[in-house]
Amino acid sequence: MLFLIGKGVLSVTAQGFDQKLTEFKEYLKKMKSYEEAIGLLYWDMRTGAPKKGIGTRSEVVGMLSAEHFAMAVSEQMGEMLAYFNESDKQALLSSTDRTVVKECAKDYERSKKIPPKLHQEYVVLTSQAESVWEEAKEASDYAKFQPYLEKIVAANLEFIQLWGYEGHKYNTLLDMYEPGMTVAKLDEVFGALREKVVPLLSAVQASPHKPETGFLRQRFDKQKQKAFSLFILGQMGYDFEAGRLDETVHPFATGLNPGDVRITTRYLLDDVNSALFGTIHEGGHALYEQNISPELIGTPLCTGTSMGIHESQSRYWENMIGRSRPFWKRYYKDLQANYPGQFDSVSVEEFYRASNEVKPSLIRIEADELTYNLHIMVRYEIEKALFSESVRVADLPEVWNEKYKEYLGVVPASDGEGVLQDVHWAGGSFGYFPSYALGNMYAAQIEHTLRKQLAGYDELIESGNLLPIKDWLTDRIYRYGKALSPNEIIMQVTGEELNPDYLVQYFAKKFGDIYKL
Amino acid sequence: MLFLIGKGVLSVTAQGFDQKLTEFKEYLKKMKSYEEAIGLLYWDMRTGAPKKGIGTRSEVVGMLSAEHFAMAVSEQMGEMLAYFNESDKQALLSSTDRTVVKECAKDYERSKKIPPKLHQEYVVLTSQAESVWEEAKEASDYAKFQPYLEKIVAANLEFIQLWGYEGHKYNTLLDMYEPGMTVAKLDEVFGALREKVVPLLSAVQASPHKPETGFLRQRFDKQKQKAFSLFILGQMGYDFEAGRLDETVHPFATGLNPGDVRITTRYLLDDVNSALFGTIHEGGHALYEQNISPELIGTPLCTGTSMGIHESQSRYWENMIGRSRPFWKRYYKDLQANYPGQFDSVSVEEFYRASNEVKPSLIRIEADELTYNLHIMVRYEIEKALFSESVRVADLPEVWNEKYKEYLGVVPASDGEGVLQDVHWAGGSFGYFPSYALGNMYAAQIEHTLRKQLAGYDELIESGNLLPIKDWLTDRIYRYGKALSPNEIIMQVTGEELNPDYLVQYFAKKFGDIYKL
Structure with a gap:
C-alpha cells in the first residue's frame, strides 16, 4: 500500500x-x-x-x-x-x-x-x-x-x-556575439596575428611577382553569373529543396528553419568574382543552418553557436575552398565554358593568382584575405578604446585615419570611405566586428584538422568531391547548432583552443607561393 | 464652480x-x-x-x-x-x-x-x-x-x-461571402439569368459562324508572355511600386496592405491567352485592394466589401475590358509585335472572336464567359439542396452529372472532372460559389452605368486610355473598402439593386455580334 x-x-x-x-x-x-x-x-x-x-x-x-x-x-x-x-x-x-x-x-x-x-x-x-x-x-x-x-x-x-561586467567593460559586448570571448584573449590572438601578417604583407608588397587581374573586369552577363553561382552552390551540397538564391543590395543568409535557409547575392556586371565569392560565402553560412540537427528545431539552440563560428564557415567555403588552387583546377574549365571566349587566353594558374591578389585598401568588404583582419583590428582597437572611455566619439575620424595608416598604410580621403563605411555602429552592434577575424582564425584551425583527418583532402577538392567535406563539418560542427559553445566546438574539432598560428601558417604558405616569396 | x-x-x-x-x-x-x-x-x-x-x-x-x-x-x-x-x-x-x-x-x-x-x-x-x-x-x-x-x-x-438562420439555412453561409445575400434573391436572379442564357447558348451553338481558334495554341515563350502581361498590367494602372507579379500553380491576388498587393499567374506555353487573361483577372482584384482609402489601413474595413463585388472587378477587367473589341483594336499590334511572325496572318477581328469562343465544357475554370454562370448554378443548386437536406452527400456524383447534362448538355466521364473538380467543398467554403456569378452580374450592371457616365467609353479603351476607368471605379467602389456593404455599393454606383438584366443584355449584344445571330 x-x-x-x-x-x-x-x-x-x-x-x-x-x-x-x-x-x-x-x-x-x-x-x-x-x-x-x-x-x-x-x-x-x-x-x-x-x-x-x-x-x-x-x-x-x-x-x-x-x-x-x-x-x-x-x-x-x-x-x-x-x-x-x-x-x-x-x-x-x-x-x-x-x-x-x-x-x-x-x-x-x-x-x-x-x-x-x-x-x-x-x-x-x-x-x-x-x-x-x-x-x-x-x-x-x-x-x-x-x-x-x-x-x-x-x-x-x-x-x-x-x-x-568582468575585467573590461567591452567584454560584456563581445560576449553577445562570441560567448566567452574577452579583451584579454583578443589582445593576445590579434597581437600574434598582426605580428606575423604585417611583415608578410610587406614582403608581398615588395614582391615583383604580382598577378595580372585585368581579365577579372570584363562584362559578364547576369544570367550567366547566376547560373555559375547556382552550379557551385550545388557542388557545395547546398540543398535547393531547403533554400533559394535571390538578389539583394546587401547580401545575406537567413535560416528561417533548417528546411528553409535562403541566401542572397548581388551581381556586378563588370566583375566575374564578386557575386560568385559572395554566393559561396553566404552558401557557407547556409550549409551550417541547413544541417542543424532536426531535434533542435523549435528551440533557441537551432542556430549557429556564435558569430565567429558562423563566419568561420562562410570564410572557410569562400576562401579556403573557393579561392584555393585545387578548386580552380577542377572548376576553371566550367567557368571558361560559362563565359565563352572571355577567358581563352587566361590559364588556370593566372586566374587563381588573380583571385587572390593582395592589395591594402580602404574598404573592409572589398579587402583581400590577407589584409582583411587588419581592417577588423582597427575597429576592435577603436571599440575597446570607446568602452574604456579612453577615446571620444568626436575624435573617431582622426583615430580611424591614424590607425589605417599604421595598420594598412592607406589613409581615407573622406570620412565616407573611412569611419562612416560600416553600418554596425549605427545599429549599436559593438563587439560584432571581431567575429569576422575570429572566423578566419577558426577556419584555418579547422582546415588544419580537416587536412589531417580527411584523407586526400586536396584531391577531393581537385576532383570536385566536396560533399565529404560538408559531411565532415556537419558531423563535427553544423548539427550541434548552439547546443555546444564556440569553445566546446573548437576544442572538440581541433583538440585545442583558438590558436592564431594556423591562420598565420596558412597565409605564409598560400601567399608565399602566389607571390613567390 | x-x-x-x-x-x-x-x-x-x-x-x-x-x-x-x-x-x-x-x-x-x-x-x-x-x-x-x-x-x-x-x-x-x-x-x-x-x-x-x-x-x-x-x-x-x-x-x-x-x-x-x-x-x-x-x-x-x-x-x-x-x-x-x-x-x-x-x-x-x-x-x-x-x-x-x-x-x-x-x-x-x-x-x-x-x-x-x-x-x-x-x-x-x-x-x-x-x-x-x-x-x-x-x-x-x-x-x-x-x-x-x-x-x-x-x-x-x-x-x-x-x-x-432566417428563412433558408443556406442563407447563413451565403452571408459570410456576400453580406445580405439570400436564397430567395439568388433564385430570382439566377432564374432570370438562366432563362435568357440557355436559349442564347442554343443559338450560339447552332450558328454556322464559329470563330477559328487554332492560332491561339502555338508555342509562346514564357518570358514574352510575362513581358506582355506586365505591359497590360501597367496599362490598367496597376501600381508596381505597390505590388509584384509572380508565378504559381493556382493564381491568386493577395492584398497585404494597399501598398503591397501581389498577384500571381501561371504560364501555359501552348496558350497565348491563359496567363494574360489570368493576369488581367487578378489585376482587377489588385486594383480594388491597391486603391482602398489609406484612412482604412489597419482596420477590418481595409479589404473588398464582399466576394461578389471583388469578383465583379476581376471579371470586369478580364472580360469586359480584356475580351472587348476596342481593347484589341488598341493592343493587338502590341501582341503581334510581342510574338513576331506568330500572328501575321490573323486579323484583329479574328483574334477578338477566337478569344471569345463559346463552348460548353466540363471544367468551370476553363469555361467561357457565357457558360460560366451555368457552372455556378449547378453548384448553387447542389449546395442549396445539401443545406435543406433534400440531397445526400452520397448522391452528389449522380446529381452533379444530371445537372451538368441539364444545364450545359455535357456529362463528365469521371468524378475527377465532375463533382471532385473544385477544392471549395473540401475547405468547407459553402456559399462561396455564387460570388462568381454575382460578380458577373454586378460587373455588367456597373459597366452599363460606366458607359452612360464616362463620355466616349469605347474610345477611351480603343485609345488605350484606361486610367479614367480605373479612377471612376476607385472613386465609386475601391476607396470605400468594406466601409459600405455590397448592396450600398451597387445602389450608390448604379442607382438600383442587383439586376441580372444588364448581364443578359451584354451577352445578347456581344455574342449576337460575334456569332452573327
Missing part, C-alpha cells in the same frame, strides 16, 4: 515535471515561430517587397518583435526558468534541455535588467541613427552622425553598467 | 472615450498585422518557399492564426464591443468607426457561438479533407472523399444551428 502511494507520488511529480517541460517547449516553439515570421518579413523587405508597403510592413515587424520580446521577459518565462533551474529539476533534464534553459536564462537576465523605457528609446535611437548614417556616409559628413553615435555609445555604457 | 466640475466630468468622459477608442484601434491594428504576416507567409508558400521548410512554416501560420483568433474572441474584445455598442458611445463614433464596431461584433458573435473544441476539430477536419480531396480527384475516387464531405456538411449544419 505504501509502495503504491509512493509510486503514485513519484508518478505525480514526474507527471508535473513532464507537463511543465512540454509547456516550456511549446512556449519556446511559439517564440521561435515569431522569429521565423519576422525572418521571412525581413527577407521579403530586402529582396522584393514593393516599396509603398514598407511603412505598414515595418509596423508588422515591430508588433511581432514586441510580442517576441514580451515572451522572452514574461513572468511566465521567469517562473519556468526558476523551476527548471532548481537542482532536482536540472538533474531530470537532458543535456540539451539544460543548455536550452541556460540559454533562455541568459537572455532573460540580460533583457530584464534593461528598463523597458530605456530599451524602447534605444530601439528608436538606433533606427533613426541608421537613417542618419546613410545620409552622413553619402555626404561624408561625420558631424551629422556624431551626436547619434555619442548617444549610442552612452546607452551601451549604461547597459554595461546594468548588465555588469 | 458647478460649471467647472461639470466641465471636468465631461472632459473626463471624453478623455475616457478617446482613450478607449485609441486602445480599440490599436487592438484592431494588431489583429490586422497578424493578418498581414499570415498573408505574406501564404504568398511565400505558394510562390517559392523551399519545400523542406513547409512543415515548420505551417506551424508558424497555425500559431499566428491562433493568436489572431484569440484576439477576435477575447474577453477584452467583448468588453470593448459592449462599450462602443452603448447608444451614447455610438453617437460619438464616426460613421466609419460605427461600421468597424459592427463588423467586429459580427465576427465576434459568430466566432463565440462555436465552442472552441468544435472549431478546432473543424480546422483539423478541413485540413485533412483538402489532402484527401487532392488524392481523390487524382484517382477520380469519390468514395474516398465522401466520408469527409459528409462530416463537413454535418459540421456546417451544426454551425448554422448555433449561429441561427
Whole structure:
C-alpha cells in the first residue's frame, strides 16, 4: 500500500515535471515561430517587397518583435526558468534541455535588467541613427552622425553598467556575439596575428611577382553569373529543396528553419568574382543552418553557436575552398565554358593568382584575405578604446585615419570611405566586428584538422568531391547548432583552443607561393 | 464652480472615450498585422518557399492564426464591443468607426457561438479533407472523399444551428461571402439569368459562324508572355511600386496592405491567352485592394466589401475590358509585335472572336464567359439542396452529372472532372460559389452605368486610355473598402439593386455580334 502511494507520488511529480517541460517547449516553439515570421518579413523587405508597403510592413515587424520580446521577459518565462533551474529539476533534464534553459536564462537576465523605457528609446535611437548614417556616409559628413553615435555609445555604457561586467567593460559586448570571448584573449590572438601578417604583407608588397587581374573586369552577363553561382552552390551540397538564391543590395543568409535557409547575392556586371565569392560565402553560412540537427528545431539552440563560428564557415567555403588552387583546377574549365571566349587566353594558374591578389585598401568588404583582419583590428582597437572611455566619439575620424595608416598604410580621403563605411555602429552592434577575424582564425584551425583527418583532402577538392567535406563539418560542427559553445566546438574539432598560428601558417604558405616569396 | 466640475466630468468622459477608442484601434491594428504576416507567409508558400521548410512554416501560420483568433474572441474584445455598442458611445463614433464596431461584433458573435473544441476539430477536419480531396480527384475516387464531405456538411449544419438562420439555412453561409445575400434573391436572379442564357447558348451553338481558334495554341515563350502581361498590367494602372507579379500553380491576388498587393499567374506555353487573361483577372482584384482609402489601413474595413463585388472587378477587367473589341483594336499590334511572325496572318477581328469562343465544357475554370454562370448554378443548386437536406452527400456524383447534362448538355466521364473538380467543398467554403456569378452580374450592371457616365467609353479603351476607368471605379467602389456593404455599393454606383438584366443584355449584344445571330 505504501509502495503504491509512493509510486503514485513519484508518478505525480514526474507527471508535473513532464507537463511543465512540454509547456516550456511549446512556449519556446511559439517564440521561435515569431522569429521565423519576422525572418521571412525581413527577407521579403530586402529582396522584393514593393516599396509603398514598407511603412505598414515595418509596423508588422515591430508588433511581432514586441510580442517576441514580451515572451522572452514574461513572468511566465521567469517562473519556468526558476523551476527548471532548481537542482532536482536540472538533474531530470537532458543535456540539451539544460543548455536550452541556460540559454533562455541568459537572455532573460540580460533583457530584464534593461528598463523597458530605456530599451524602447534605444530601439528608436538606433533606427533613426541608421537613417542618419546613410545620409552622413553619402555626404561624408561625420558631424551629422556624431551626436547619434555619442548617444549610442552612452546607452551601451549604461547597459554595461546594468548588465555588469568582468575585467573590461567591452567584454560584456563581445560576449553577445562570441560567448566567452574577452579583451584579454583578443589582445593576445590579434597581437600574434598582426605580428606575423604585417611583415608578410610587406614582403608581398615588395614582391615583383604580382598577378595580372585585368581579365577579372570584363562584362559578364547576369544570367550567366547566376547560373555559375547556382552550379557551385550545388557542388557545395547546398540543398535547393531547403533554400533559394535571390538578389539583394546587401547580401545575406537567413535560416528561417533548417528546411528553409535562403541566401542572397548581388551581381556586378563588370566583375566575374564578386557575386560568385559572395554566393559561396553566404552558401557557407547556409550549409551550417541547413544541417542543424532536426531535434533542435523549435528551440533557441537551432542556430549557429556564435558569430565567429558562423563566419568561420562562410570564410572557410569562400576562401579556403573557393579561392584555393585545387578548386580552380577542377572548376576553371566550367567557368571558361560559362563565359565563352572571355577567358581563352587566361590559364588556370593566372586566374587563381588573380583571385587572390593582395592589395591594402580602404574598404573592409572589398579587402583581400590577407589584409582583411587588419581592417577588423582597427575597429576592435577603436571599440575597446570607446568602452574604456579612453577615446571620444568626436575624435573617431582622426583615430580611424591614424590607425589605417599604421595598420594598412592607406589613409581615407573622406570620412565616407573611412569611419562612416560600416553600418554596425549605427545599429549599436559593438563587439560584432571581431567575429569576422575570429572566423578566419577558426577556419584555418579547422582546415588544419580537416587536412589531417580527411584523407586526400586536396584531391577531393581537385576532383570536385566536396560533399565529404560538408559531411565532415556537419558531423563535427553544423548539427550541434548552439547546443555546444564556440569553445566546446573548437576544442572538440581541433583538440585545442583558438590558436592564431594556423591562420598565420596558412597565409605564409598560400601567399608565399602566389607571390613567390 | 458647478460649471467647472461639470466641465471636468465631461472632459473626463471624453478623455475616457478617446482613450478607449485609441486602445480599440490599436487592438484592431494588431489583429490586422497578424493578418498581414499570415498573408505574406501564404504568398511565400505558394510562390517559392523551399519545400523542406513547409512543415515548420505551417506551424508558424497555425500559431499566428491562433493568436489572431484569440484576439477576435477575447474577453477584452467583448468588453470593448459592449462599450462602443452603448447608444451614447455610438453617437460619438464616426460613421466609419460605427461600421468597424459592427463588423467586429459580427465576427465576434459568430466566432463565440462555436465552442472552441468544435472549431478546432473543424480546422483539423478541413485540413485533412483538402489532402484527401487532392488524392481523390487524382484517382477520380469519390468514395474516398465522401466520408469527409459528409462530416463537413454535418459540421456546417451544426454551425448554422448555433449561429441561427432566417428563412433558408443556406442563407447563413451565403452571408459570410456576400453580406445580405439570400436564397430567395439568388433564385430570382439566377432564374432570370438562366432563362435568357440557355436559349442564347442554343443559338450560339447552332450558328454556322464559329470563330477559328487554332492560332491561339502555338508555342509562346514564357518570358514574352510575362513581358506582355506586365505591359497590360501597367496599362490598367496597376501600381508596381505597390505590388509584384509572380508565378504559381493556382493564381491568386493577395492584398497585404494597399501598398503591397501581389498577384500571381501561371504560364501555359501552348496558350497565348491563359496567363494574360489570368493576369488581367487578378489585376482587377489588385486594383480594388491597391486603391482602398489609406484612412482604412489597419482596420477590418481595409479589404473588398464582399466576394461578389471583388469578383465583379476581376471579371470586369478580364472580360469586359480584356475580351472587348476596342481593347484589341488598341493592343493587338502590341501582341503581334510581342510574338513576331506568330500572328501575321490573323486579323484583329479574328483574334477578338477566337478569344471569345463559346463552348460548353466540363471544367468551370476553363469555361467561357457565357457558360460560366451555368457552372455556378449547378453548384448553387447542389449546395442549396445539401443545406435543406433534400440531397445526400452520397448522391452528389449522380446529381452533379444530371445537372451538368441539364444545364450545359455535357456529362463528365469521371468524378475527377465532375463533382471532385473544385477544392471549395473540401475547405468547407459553402456559399462561396455564387460570388462568381454575382460578380458577373454586378460587373455588367456597373459597366452599363460606366458607359452612360464616362463620355466616349469605347474610345477611351480603343485609345488605350484606361486610367479614367480605373479612377471612376476607385472613386465609386475601391476607396470605400468594406466601409459600405455590397448592396450600398451597387445602389450608390448604379442607382438600383442587383439586376441580372444588364448581364443578359451584354451577352445578347456581344455574342449576337460575334456569332452573327
